[in-house]
Amino acid sequence: MVRMMQGYTRVLDKISDCVGIVSMYLIFLMVAVLLLDAVTRNVLDIPLHWCIEFAQFTLAAYYFMGGPKTLKDGEHVRMDLLYEKLSWRGKHRLDLIMSLCLLFYLGVLLWGSVSSLEYAIKxxxxxxxxxxxxxxxxxxxxxxxxxxxxxxxxxEMFKHVLALRGKTTEGTA
Structure with a gap:
């Protein structure tokens, strides 16, 4: 079971890193489209009606795609008032509880987004x-x-369980 968790976390971390890197470059695409819009609208007097909406879609994609890497790297917002006072084990336990809450939230979000996608397709x-x-x-x-x-x-939950068991994600103790 430990090896399965370690393998799962390694694979998911690599996927999240790759998607996160693609997400980073979307900012450059968005800036390029907004620059194109500014130049064509103000210099050439040829407004391109798709530029602003395309930039909005690109920004939405940036946020969606950046989420998993942000979670993996621990760069999300955390309320540290009580967290910093916890022991090492306490932090992992609290992170497990918070991960369960996050899973519930993501489940509801996924349910709504699938419903919205089905509607869009129909x-x-x-x-x-x-x-x-x-x-x-x-x-x-x-x-x-x-x-x-x-x-x-x-x-992330597997990482906390492994840490509480004295294991790492690389397969060593």
């Missing part, structure tokens, strides 16, 4: 705007990233 949902983009790709990405976030949360 109705061919489009954003009501001049560009009129389909909502299916961003909603599908949202579902995929929430699933990855659930899997990464399970990985």
């Amino acid at each position: 109705t061919g949902e489009r954003r009501f705007s001049m560009w009129n983009p389909s909502m299916i790709p961003i909603k599908a990405l949202m579902v995929g990233c929430i699933i990855l976030m659930v899997l990464q949360t399970i990985s």
Whole structure:
């Protein structure tokens, strides 16, 4: 069981790192699109109606895709008033409890996002705007990233269980 947990955490950490790196580069894409919009609108006097919405979708993708890596690296927001006063074991136990709460939240979020994706597919949902983009790709990405976030949360739980047992994720004690 320990080896399975260690293997799972290694694989999920690598996947989260890869998705996180792709997410980092989305900022450059968003900046490029916004620059294109500024130049075409203000210099060339040719407004491109899709630029702002595309930048919004890119920012949403950035947030969705960055979540698992942020969780993996422990760079999320934490209330440290009581946490810092806990023992090493206490911190791992509290993190396990918080991970269960996070799993519940992500489960509800996943349920809603799958429902929203199903609706978008059935109705061919489009954003009501001049560009009129389909909502299916961003909603599908949202579902995929929430699933990855659930899997990464399970990985974090395994790390805490392994730590409480005196094991590491690399397979050594």
